[in-house]
Amino acid sequence: MKKVSIKDIAKKSGVSITTVSIVLNGNGAERKISESVIKKIMDVAAELNYRPNQQAKSLRTGKTYTLGLIVDDISNFFFSHLAKTVEEEADKFGYTVMFCSSENDEGKSRNVLGSLLNKQMDGYMIAPTASMLPEINQLVQEKKPLVLVDRFFQTSPASYVTLDNYKGTFDSVTHLAKQGYSKIAIVTNDSEQIQIQERFEGYKTALRKHKIPFVPEYVKKIPFKYSAQKAVKEIESFIASNADIDAVLFTSNNLGIPGLESLKNLKKKVGEEIAVICFDDNDHFRLASPSITVISQPIRAIGKNALKILLDQVEKKELSQVRSVLQPNLIVRESTPVKVAPEVKQADTAGVKSKKRTAK
Amino acid sequence: MKKVSIKDIAKKSGVSITTVSIVLNGNGAERKISESVIKKIMDVAAELNYRPNQQAKSLRTGKTYTLGLIVDDISNFFFSHLAKTVEEEADKFGYTVMFCSSENDEGKSRNVLGSLLNKQMDGYMIAPTASMLPEINQLVQEKKPLVLVDRFFQTSPASYVTLDNYKGTFDSVTHLAKQGYSKIAIVTNDSEQIQIQERFEGYKTALRKHKIPFVPEYVKKIPFKYSAQKAVKEIESFIASNADIDAVLFTSNNLGIPGLESLKNLKKKVGEEIAVICFDDNDHFRLASPSITVISQPIRAIGKNALKILLDQVEKKELSQVRSVLQPNLIVRESTPVKVAPEVKQADTAGVKSKKRTAK
DNA sequence: CTGAAAGCGCTTACAG
DNA sequence: CTGAAAGCGCTTACAG
Numbered sequence: 001m002k003k004v005s006i007k008d009i010a011k012k013s014g015v016s017i018t019t020v021s022i023v024l025n026g027n028g029a030e031r032k033i034s035e036s037v038i039k040k041i042m043d044v045a046a047e048l049n050y051r052p053n054q055q056a057k058s059l060r061t062g063k064t065y066t067l068g069l070i071v072d073d074i075s076n077f078f079f080s081h082l083a084k085t086v087e088e089e090a091d092k093f094g095y096t097v098m099f100c101s102s103e104n105d106e107g108k109s110r111n112v113l114g115s116l117l118n119k120q121m122d123g124y125m126i127a128p129t130a131s132m133l134p135e136i137n138q139l140v141q142e143k144k145p146l147v148l149v150d151r152f153f154q155t156s157p158a159s160y161v162t163l164d165n166y167k168g169t170f171d172s173v174t175h176l177a178k179q180g181y182s183k184i185a186i187v188t189n190d191s192e193q194i195q196i197q198e199r200f201e202g203y204k205t206a207l208r209k210h211k212i213p214f215v216p217e218y219v220k221k222i223p224f225k226y227s228a229q230k231a232v233k234e235i236e237s238f239i240a241s242n243a244d245i246d247a248v249l250f251t252s253n254n255l256g257i258p259g260l261e262s263l264k265n266l267k268k269k270v271g272e273e274i275a276v277i278c279f280d281d282n283d284h285f286r287l288a289s290p291s292i293t294v295i296s297q298p299i300r301a302i303g304k305n306a307l308k309i310l311l312d313q314v315e316k317k318e319l320s321q322v323r324s325v326l327q328p329n330l331i332v333r334e335s336t337p338v339k340v341a342p343e344v345k346q347a348d349t350a351g352v353k354s355k356k357r358t359a360k
Numbered sequence: 361m362k363k364v365s366i367k368d369i370a371k372k373s374g375v376s377i378t379t380v381s382i383v384l385n386g387n388g389a390e391r392k393i394s395e396s397v398i399k400k401i402m403d404v405a406a407e408l409n410y411r412p413n414q415q416a417k418s419l420r421t422g423k424t425y426t427l428g429l430i431v432d433d434i435s436n437f438f439f440s441h442l443a444k445t446v447e448e449e450a451d452k453f454g455y456t457v458m459f460c461s462s463e464n465d466e467g468k469s470r471n472v473l474g475s476l477l478n479k480q481m482d483g484y485m486i487a488p489t490a491s492m493l494p495e496i497n498q499l500v501q502e503k504k505p506l507v508l509v510d511r512f513f514q515t516s517p518a519s520y521v522t523l524d525n526y527k528g529t530f531d532s533v534t535h536l537a538k539q540g541y542s543k544i545a546i547v548t549n550d551s552e553q554i555q556i557q558e559r560f561e562g563y564k565t566a567l568r569k570h571k572i573p574f575v576p577e578y579v580k581k582i583p584f585k586y587s588a589q590k591a592v593k594e595i596e597s598f599i600a601s602n603a604d605i606d607a608v609l610f611t612s613n614n615l616g617i618p619g620l621e622s623l624k625n626l627k628k629k630v631g632e633e634i635a636v637i638c639f640d641d642n643d644h645f646r647l648a649s650p651s652i653t654v655i656s657q658p659i660r661a662i663g664k665n666a667l668k669i670l671l672d673q674v675e676k677k678e679l680s681q682v683r684s685v686l687q688p689n690l691i692v693r694e695s696t697p698v699k700v701a702p703e704v705k706q707a708d709t710a711g712v713k714s715k716k717r718t719a720k
Numbered sequence: 721c722t723g724a725a726a727g728c729g730c731t732t733a734c735a736g
Numbered sequence: 737c738t739g740a741a742a743g744c745g746c747t748t749a750c751a752g
Contacts, residue, residue, distance in 0.1 A: 005729055016739045021731060032737055054478040055424065056729035059415045059744045066458070066479070074447060080440035087434065087461055091468075096475050098426070098458045101447055108451075115456050118414040119426070257643050264647060283617050284644035287624065365745055376723045381747060392721055416745035419728045 068116035085303030106131040145313035161324035168328040169202030177210040180339030181247035190221035231258035253280035290334030428476035445663030466491040505673035521684035528688040529562030537570040540699030541607035548611040550581035591618035613640035650694030
């Protein structure tokens with residue numbers, strides 16, 4: 001009753017394992033195996049409830065039909081939805097996906113990548129941490145199918161799909177400026193990661209364009225490693241000590257949720273006392289009262305694109321670097337109304353800059 | 361430059377592959393391989409950037425160090441958090457996890473289970489759909505390590521970890537009754553799944569206990585398959601056509617989010633015009649205004665327990681059925697204040713039942 | 721202390 | 737039309 005193999009089927013059908021293998025792989029007709037033998041083999045296989053051992057197949061053929069996905073944290077809204085899409089799409093092509101969380105940790109990411117490598121994934125989809133650059137380049141050099149998601153390295157030849165992060169924050173600040181806000185804080189991550197940098201650049205450039213002075217005190221950087229609780233505390237004291245800001249931009253889901261909690265704790269009325277924009281949409285931002293204006297990422301498109309790029313490599317259809325940059329989508333909701341300034345000044349961007357702020 | 365194997369290391373070190381295998385598995389000392397040979401082999405392996413082929417190892421040893429996880433939908437809050445815990449814990453023991461979404465679909469779940477089976481997982485953790493019963497029993501019969509999560513089959517000898525679902529809804533209704541509500545609706549799934557049934561039982565029993573009549577019109581069952589949008593519409597018309605209800609209980613995250621959206625659309629004031637309790641906690645319920653009273657599941661504990669049960673089977677430490685039932689936690693928030701009835705009746709449960717409702 | 725050989729379950733030229 | 741044999745990259749008795 002133990003594990004049935006093609007050997008068992010061969011014996012029971014009275015043919016060789018070669019024939020069984022051919023038939024089971026659907027090449028019976030092509031190889032002109034007789035109808036009766038094909039039927040016999042199929043029947044016996046079904047009867048014995050045969051399951052091909054993918055390990056053995058892979059060892060022989062070099063294909064595992066398994067893809068490895070490494071993200072920061074699978075429970076994060078963005079990544080779990082990305083994983084869903086990737087899995088759905090992969091399934092269509094007969095691939096299963098193995099996922100790992102890097103926890104944004106150098107050691108952990110090295111470990112999980114190593115273990116995926118040992119398990120011979122057919123391809124790798126990775127949201128890399130900064131420390132992974134050497135490994136990423138090594139993968140490219142070894143010509144392993146690989147696509148980076150959410151982030152990438154400017155110096156690396158690895159393919160990637162990412163968001164136009166710059167545009168995301170640029171559009172946010174532009175929207176805030178148009179609504180009459182001029183004391184726009186940004187809460188972002190303390191990270192060298194390209195997407196974080198670009199979000200910050202978009203913020204600064206948009207301020208300049210709208211003639212709003214850049215105020216270093218309005219910038220808060222939270223380390224990735226902080227727990228949500230710790231982030232809440234930090235953001236709370238940041239907002240409290242900058243009582244004059246009239247708008248705040250959270251550059252990720254992971255910052256926006258704690259951010260809103262901070263504002264709730266401080267009893268700052270969102271949309272009235274302070275305008276809020278968050279990166280990444282989610283249920284809470286949509287359903288909150290007031291609902292939150294967001295920069296939404298086209299998560300499904302990101303996942304689909306990345307998977308396509310990856311499978312094109314796996315199937316050797318496209319091996320050169322492909323860079324896919326998708327556009328974010330500003331969804332205006334209730335948290336960013338036209339500003340009703342105490343001075344009842346016209347909500348005109350040009351007019352707002354006048355009052356030069358002195359460093360505190 | 362292609363794939364380095366132990367053969368390459370053997371050649372370069374001038375020893376046999378047997379010796380290489382022994383050393384690489386850390387049994388060099390035990391097998392009394394000379395220090396110098398060990399060092400030589402290790403050096404060569406490092407130099408060649410050797411990676412053991414897990415496929416080959418597995419084929420030989422029968423262990424893949426991979427666990428399969430099948431859930432409804434990995435992007436769902438409950439399951440993505442469960443996945444995170446499972447992955448974290450598995451990693452501690454050297455296992456990687458492969459996840460699949462069954463999408464609550466008979467065909468899809470059969471497919472994903474089949475492909476995991478072919479890939480020879482060391483163990484299976486499954487949130488089974490009703491249709492999976494035969495496959496589940498087959499797994500048990502074949503003595504494959506298996507643990508069910510979130511749901512189980514009363515007739516099946518498979519181990520499981522689940523929530524005391526009955527208590528979850530029972531406590532909810534009790535809380536509502538104590539707060540003075542007596543027209544308590546329930547929005548649940550249209551499903552035979554045990555956990556759904558139990559939640560419904562808890563609701564009915566609690567009503568009886570608090571002498572609140574059970575009103576069939578107050579029950580709304582939404583099919584699993586409905587999209588969130590469709591659920592919103594259904595719940596909206598349900599609430600609209602039962603204007604007299606004073607409280608509503610959503611028996612899952614997947615119902616609570618659309619449910620709150622419905623109430624928002626209807627401009628029904630949560631906590632004032634209608635009390636709300638949801639199953640499963642999440643960011644939105646916690647941060648909403650008013651915040652939502654919930655029955656929270658100890659997701660981490662569920663994941664940890666399930667993984668332990670599974671690994672105990674994998675390592676043959678405990679092979680008999682183990683049933684783990686964890687307790688839910690009622691977190692009272694702002695959506696279920698003491699009822700201020702128009703009649704200013706005492707918030708006394710016994711007194712409330714008086715006014716007999718006529719079927720609409 | 722170390723190595724030759726068998727075998728895990730498959731596929732794939734090659735031969736007839 | 738079908739089969740014998742080699743081999744994928746490992747581990748593991750067994751022998752010396």
